[in-house]
Amino acid sequence: MKRVLVTGGCGFIGTNLISYLLDHSNWGINIIDDLSEGKLHYLTSLDNYIDDRVKFIEGDIRDEGILEDAVDGCDYVVHLAAQTDVISSINDPFNDSDINIMGTLNVLEASLRNNIKRVSFASSAAAVGEQEPPVDENMIPRPLSPYGASKLAGEAYCSSYSGSHGLSTVALRFSNVYGPNSWHKGSAISLFIKQILDGKTPVIYGDGNQTRDFVHADDISMAIHSSLTRDIPSSFEVIQLGTGIETSINKLYEMIKTRLEGEGIDVPEPRYAPARAGEIYTHYCDIDKARGLLRYEPTFDMEKGIDSTIRWFIKHQLF
């Protein structure tokens, strides 16, 4: 039986990935997470949680000894643990780089020492920065935030471990991911739903016409799984992941409003505030490379995805 180490496995994408792997593979799963953001109960409350397949280790990816224990006996590594907040990265770029760059280096070193077959690294559209969409893998990256810069550095280290040591690595550039287990996230979909359920008025920064490529965590999980198992011609690849479809924040708000009003919940009009620095204005990506290399095809449109997310938030309001 194969085993995978998921760093940051108690976080939003991590717990969705673990749920996906429990259903779609017979792999054992090791998790390392310092629980700075992730929640153990996201994991243990998964409908399909099976504790004899999942081993949790609490610790920091920057701690070499704990990481060594976590990676022991694994075939693959999915590296999700990170400082993920753009604004925090602007306020404290040193903390961001320490976790995202030094932490990634530590994960690559541990992977090399333990003969890991492939490392799948969670990069971000933020690494490429503001570009004329659709964004593809051939554009010259111009990160707008320290977070984007640290993700780009992580990609560079993945490339270098492939080039210097032959370690097989894939950097997946996620666009905006949403879905269940995102109560702690500060991203638009989770914030809007939480604030409305709390009786608060959500804030839209800028004019609301800025666009994002929103992709459901289940589709991202499918792509991560494929990134470990598919034959990939080169020992380092960067792959853009999204849906290829852009949605404005105003349109997104309307969709959430309609769905929540359908539950009999009062939804206020949003308040508008000045746009924030370091954020991309328009974004959607070209997913042809993911289609080709990973046989990736998104299965959630926005309506189905928002529905699954809102159902989770309503069911887990006490999280």
Ligand SMILES: NC(=O)c1ccc[n+]([C@@H]2O[C@H](COP(=O)([O-])OP(=O)(O)OC[C@H]3O[C@@H](n4cnc5c(N)ncnc54)[C@H](O)[C@@H]3O)[C@@H](O)[C@H]2O)c1
């Ligand atoms: N959510 C998105 O829209 C999105 C978009 C692009 C890229 N990503 C990337 O995907 C990955 C997962 O993001 P997420 O949205 O699930 O975030 P998340 O914060 O929910 O998950 C990250 C997890 O890492 C853990 N962690 C943080 N620092 C750690 C450390 N030093 N040692 C051990 N664990 C640590 C946190 O406790 C958390 O459980 C991140 O690398 C993020 O940059 C996410």
